[in-house]
Amino acid sequence: MKKLFVKTYGCQMNAYDSDRMADALAPAGFVTTAEMDDADLVILNTCHIREKAAEKVYSELGRIRGLKTERGKAGERMMVAVAGCVAQAEGAEIMRRAPVVDMVFGPQSYHRLPDIVARADNGARVIETEYPAEDKFEHLPEAAPDKIRERGRTAFLTVQEGCDKFCTFCVVPYTRGAEVSRPLDQIVAEAERLAGNGVCEITLIGQNVNAWHGAGPDGREWTLGRLLHRLAEVPGLARLRYTTSHPRDMDDELIASHRDLGALMPYLHLPVQAGSDRILDAMNRHHTAADYLRLVERIRAARPDIALSGDFIVGFPGETAAEFEATMRLVEDVGYAQAYSFKYSARPGTPAADAADQVAEAEKSDRLARLQELLTRQQRAFNTACAGRVVDVLMEREGRKSGQIAGRSPYLQAVQIEAPADLIGTIVPVEIVSAGPNSLNGRLAGAGTGGHA
Numbered sequence: 001m002k003k004l005f006v007k008t009y010g011c012q013m014n015a016y017d018s019d020r021m022a023d024a025l026a027p028a029g030f031v032t033t034a035e036m037d038d039a040d041l042v043i044l045n046t047c048h049i050r051e052k053a054a055e056k057v058y059s060e061l062g063r064i065r066g067l068k069t070e071r072g073k074a075g076e077r078m079m080v081a082v083a084g085c086v087a088q089a090e091g092a093e094i095m096r097r098a099p100v101v102d103m104v105f106g107p108q109s110y111h112r113l114p115d116i117v118a119r120a121d122n123g124a125r126v127i128e129t130e131y132p133a134e135d136k137f138e139h140l141p142e143a144a145p146d147k148i149r150e151r152g153r154t155a156f157l158t159v160q161e162g163c164d165k166f167c168t169f170c171v172v173p174y175t176r177g178a179e180v181s182r183p184l185d186q187i188v189a190e191a192e193r194l195a196g197n198g199v200c201e202i203t204l205i206g207q208n209v210n211a212w213h214g215a216g217p218d219g220r221e222w223t224l225g226r227l228l229h230r231l232a233e234v235p236g237l238a239r240l241r242y243t244t245s246h247p248r249d250m251d252d253e254l255i256a257s258h259r260d261l262g263a264l265m266p267y268l269h270l271p272v273q274a275g276s277d278r279i280l281d282a283m284n285r286h287h288t289a290a291d292y293l294r295l296v297e298r299i300r301a302a303r304p305d306i307a308l309s310g311d312f313i314v315g316f317p318g319e320t321a322a323e324f325e326a327t328m329r330l331v332e333d334v335g336y337a338q339a340y341s342f343k344y345s346a347r348p349g350t351p352a353a354d355a356a357d358q359v360a361e362a363e364k365s366d367r368l369a370r371l372q373e374l375l376t377r378q379q380r381a382f383n384t385a386c387a388g389r390v391v392d393v394l395m396e397r398e399g400r401k402s403g404q405i406a407g408r409s410p411y412l413q414a415v416q417i418e419a420p421a422d423l424i425g426t427i428v429p430v431e432i433v434s435a436g437p438n439s440l441n442g443r444l445a446g447a448g449t450g451g452h453a
């Protein structure tokens with residue numbers, strides 16, 4: 001038995017991939033450990049989306065070098081791998097900069113892991129960052145039933161990978177490649193497998209999840225809305241979510257699903273990035289601020305209580321003070337329940353990185369502080385408005401304080417209640433008593449359901 005430690009950075013796609021790597025290595029005798037110190041194989045599953053995310057990898061590798069040397073002195077071998085999007089983007093450079101690294105492989109190679117690790121074990125330094133011609137979804141390692149149970153009642157399921165939209169700030173089209181949809185029958189089979197092993201909430205993931213399309217059994221081309229309807233029929237699946245969506249791919253059927261499908265949770269992450277039409281155009285977003293606001297209106301008409309979440313970039317090259325104010329106005333107009341916001345970070349190889357009119361760092365910081373203050377206020381307002389309501393909470397784990405358990409509301413808020421631990425894994429009605437900026441406190445408001453039909 002060998003011990004595997006995987007550290008995950010970045011998005012849900014990476015979280016999903018980390019589990020698939022563990023699944024791929026299980027037949028080779030690797031069991032996952034929560035401690036890096038005694039691992040035989042350490043994998044850093046990296047993110048390249050912003051500069052800071054990529055830098056973290058090199059500082060972590062610095063720490064690992066010390067650890068590997070210690071282990072070496074004790075006569076123990078520790079193998080080190082860099083996976084994920086930094087690996088894909090700068091594989092050879094990692095090998096040069098960090099001699100501690102034995103293996104570098106990109107997201108398209110995870111199914112070949114046992115072979116890659118065996119080669120490294122024989123002393124080779126392995127780089128695998130090619131895009132193979134074959135379909136990666138064909139080879140996705142499956143989780144064993146006990147693994148699924150161990151991972152709990154919620155799960156991610158990849159339905160789509162990659163992106164063809166080419167926003168001018170973004171590395172994803174280069175690290176994850178072109179948009180590919182996973183075939184319907186594979187998705188349904190995985191959903192059934194997850195549900196059959198206790199999972200009651202599935203989040204469909206993809207960089208451009210709402211661009212998913214595939215051949216349906218009726219001979220028609222299905223889009224995400226139809227897929228959600230199909231998955232809602234899987235016995236045991238009480239909750240469905242999907243992320244991340246591009247405004248351009250929110251079609252009528254998907255919007256209607258938010259009205260018609262009880263299992264589809266009222267939460268939508270719908271990044272807009274900026275509020276100025278000139279900046280949106282320079283970002284190559286292919287929509288205006290007004291288009292986005294109209295879309296939000298249609299979504300809210302279908303599901304009035306939906307919690308909207310977004311991503312924002314401040315200080316995109318050439319963004320003036322007035323253009324930034326347009327972002328603030330758009331946020332005021334929409335009213336977000338939750339959001340992520342970032343300073344623009346030039347990513348090598350992307351069109352905007354070479355623009356001459358980069359915004360000064362101090363200016364970016366000021367804008368970000370103002371935007372985050374507004375978004376935090378909106379998040380608090382959304383949470384406070386839940387006080388007094390009864391919402392269904394999927395209890396997932398023990399709470400921070402003893403005697404408490406914690407879970408998620410339909411709106412993806414963290415909720416704590418005082419209740420026995422045997423309610424973990426069930427969906428219970430909870431009356432929200434008080435709300436903080438990041439979580440809610442509530443009390444049990446009746447008997448729950450097993451979450452399983």
Ligand code: 5AD
Pocket residue numbers: 049050169170171271273311312313342343344345346347
């Ligand atoms: N700089 C800053 N933020 C970025 N994002 C993507 N690329 C960049 C970049 N170069 C943000 C976007 C995206 C989220 C995942 O990360 O807001 O939606």
Ligand code: SF4
Pocket residue numbers: 009010011012013014046047048049084085171172175176207
């Ligand atoms: Fe980061 Fe994008 Fe890679 Fe996810 S897909 S890990 S966000 S670079």
